């Protein structure tokens with residue numbers, strides 16, 4: 001199932017030909033133009049625009065954004081309310097009444113249609129507003145040159161002619177041409193489908209170059225994998241290559257397990273409805289009733305069965321959940337993510353910043369033998385201070401420690417930089433004295449990866465050959481410090497003859513200079529949080545690029561089993577089948593690269609688990625994307641935040657526990673609405689269909705059906721804020737249409753049984769006339785629908801679970817209206833209701849009470865039974881075929 005979803009997504013993001021639209025909207029093919037000419041044409045310069053000019057352009061060109069105009073959104077939402085065939089049927093019914101000059105009937109139908117559409121619209125509109133507001137709190141920014149200085153500018157406010165500085169982890173915010181690059185690799189999978197990063201360099205290309213070959217241009221929707229670049233913005237917003245595609249994408253949002261569940265369920269309902277409506281129509285015809293009246297009745301029935309507020313309820317419930325989560329510091333970017341958060345049963349997490357504080361301090365800079373070394377500190381400081389890649393806590397700690405020791409960049413010049421990447425796991429800076437002289441290559445990085453470049457080792461101020469014995473000694477020291485909880489980097493250097501540029505193969509024949517020891521202690525609260533998550537049935541797995549020793553130390557100190565470990569090397573050697581098997585049992589995945597992080601997530605999903613992934617780096621992006629719910633933190637790089645469905649405003653796992661709870665609560669309430677209203681409606685349908693041939697008249701007039709339906713919907717809306725029992729929050733929940741069908745049958749038919757009893761009482765005992773019969777049933781069916789809501793909202797005995805305040809107050813209110821309506825004069829006669837004699841009313845109330853008791857009993861049986869069944873279904877899930 002997960003596989004399908006992913007396929008949908010990747011298809012959605014890999015359009016066939018953005019090419020055509022890109023060239024047709026702008027024939028000038030900017031990749032074939034000289035950078036200087038483009039700058040001149042866009043009236044810009046290497047220093048960027050002035051802020052006045054940028055403001056002027058923003059006014060005339062519009063925002064650099066692909067979102068819909070607010071007005072268009074309102075119209076789409078409003079029209080969406082009439083999309084349902086049921087509403088159309090109803091409108092048709094109203095038109096027929098009008099044609100027959102039955103103005104009152106027509107007006108009532110129209111009022112009900114507008115009433116429920118209006119209600120649906122209002123709720124959905126508020127929900128979408130809330131989501132938009134939440135999203136805007138995560139607005140992206142970019143470094144741009146304005147007034148000749150580097151400024152942080154919201155990407156929405158970029159205009160043609162802006163000059164940007166992009167670095168690893170950034171999302172490319174517009175289309176443009178690169179003016180200057182440094183090992184600048186861009187992932188363009190969203191545009192070209194190519195998953196390997198492409199290197200970009202300034203240049204001029206033939207106009208006919210296809211988009212995948214335009215190595216001098218960058219495009220909105222792609223992301224920077226490594227290195228840095230200066231970029232001139234040439235096209236923004238809808239004029240970008242991605243903009244043209246995004247128009248098409250908006251029509252088809254990605255399908256999730258949740259939306260698919262809702263759809264499947266809708267189809268089931270439509271089927272039941274068609275059968276019943278036909279049955280009613282045929283029977284009424286056969287009994288020779290006036291056809292207009294019976295058609296209106298059938299139509300009203302159809303409307304009655306459909307949970308027409310479902311879309312509104314789902315979005316209201318989810319957005320109410322989203323708002324509550326936002327108050328607790330969890331921002332939801334896609335509403336469906338809430339449901340997925342609630343169903344998550346494995347959480348994979350990065351180490352730094354989630355399990356640990358994420359604020360590194362440099363504890364020591366040592367020579368290879370472990371003695372303190374100011375020279376190693378100096379070199380490490382230079383490496384970190386000249387580095388221009390993504391901001392990271394290791395480099396920040398080195399810069400801070402160096403500054404504290406009085407070091408500065410003065411007197412040195414950077415010749416070149418070989419940026420950090422997740423496969424090499426090292427970062428190289430080439431330095432030279434301002435005054436001139438030999439170049440020094442300074443490399444720092446993960447121990448094994450730095451040692452691999454070394455053939456010599458520093459000893460007593462000189463470099464001596466590195467033999468096996470010395471390697472063994474270094475390794476032993478590294479292991480020892482790691483197990484003590486130190487995060488460790490190695491440093492190596494080499495002097496070379498001056499050259500203008502350097503490449504990867506210059507990281508060779510280096511001299512091992514020493515170690516850098518950092519401390520990043522585990523968070524104080526993590527232990528408790530992990531225990532809470534475990535109590536919720538969420539298993540924790542740590543997935544880190546860091547080395548096994550320090551990872552094991554951290555894992556142990558937060559109470560995880562550090563024995564169950566797999567290394568990146570082992571995973572690399574494993575076939576997928578083997579990984580499926582091992583991933584479940586492993587707690588600690590160490591020394592893994594970004595692709596392996598993704599493989600681990602997929603391996604867990606293969607067994608039917610709903611997997612959450614918590615991470616903050618570019619190296620986490622593929623895994624975040626693959627996970628059922630990607631979770632990132634506010635300070636994360638753009639790419640990670642953009643791949644995530646949920647963003648934690650505080651980098652604190654405790655917030656996450658609350659998020660899981662909130663997700664489960666939201667999901668439980670949505671499910672309550674769906675299961676309760678459909679079983680109640682289903683019961684009513686069956687009763688009416690059966691009653692049609694048995695009764696001398698229609699059990700309810702069409703307008704009464706509609707009013708009844710409208711009134712019973714009111715408390716349903718309050719379900720979104722209902723309380724949820726503790727025991728329902730204790731385990732992950734899944735959408736299950738089979739269960740729903742069974743639910744609908746059991747409780748629907750229970751209600752039908754009592755409806756038939758009511759019919760019998762009314763006809764045979766009270767010999768009720770048509771208006772009296774209809775009024776009684778109007779009141780009874782409304783009261784039973786309300787009562788059943790209070791019974792079925794909990795798995796416990798109804799009296800042992802308190803409903804939410806809004807829910808019980810609206811329920812009482814509507815019940816009062818139901819009882820009073822037949823006595824309120826003009827309204828009652830408008831809807832054909834008559835006052836009920838006390839004896840009849842009493843009898844009806846007894847029926848309602850008996851019905852409530854029966855439902856309570858049926859509920860007990862229903863939830864007592866399925867324990868065995870649940871386990872069976874779960875194991876079926878486990879055996880589900882492989883997602884690919």
Ligand SMILES: Nc1ncnc2c1ncn2[C@@H]1O[C@H](COP(=O)(O)OP(=O)(O)OP(=O)(O)O)[C@@H](O)[C@H]1O
Pocket residue numbers: 350351352353392394395420422425426427444445446447488489543544545546547617619
């Ligand atoms: N700026 C840097 N300079 C040099 N080496 C680095 C730098 N950043 C990371 N490394 C090395 O690469 C290793 C892997 O880092 P990476 O950021 O890929 O891990 P991660 O999976 O994000 O780990 P974590 O779980 O700690 O966040 C680090 O342990 C470190 O040895």
Ligand SMILES: [Mg+2]
Pocket residue numbers: 350351352616617
């Ligand atoms: Mg990380």
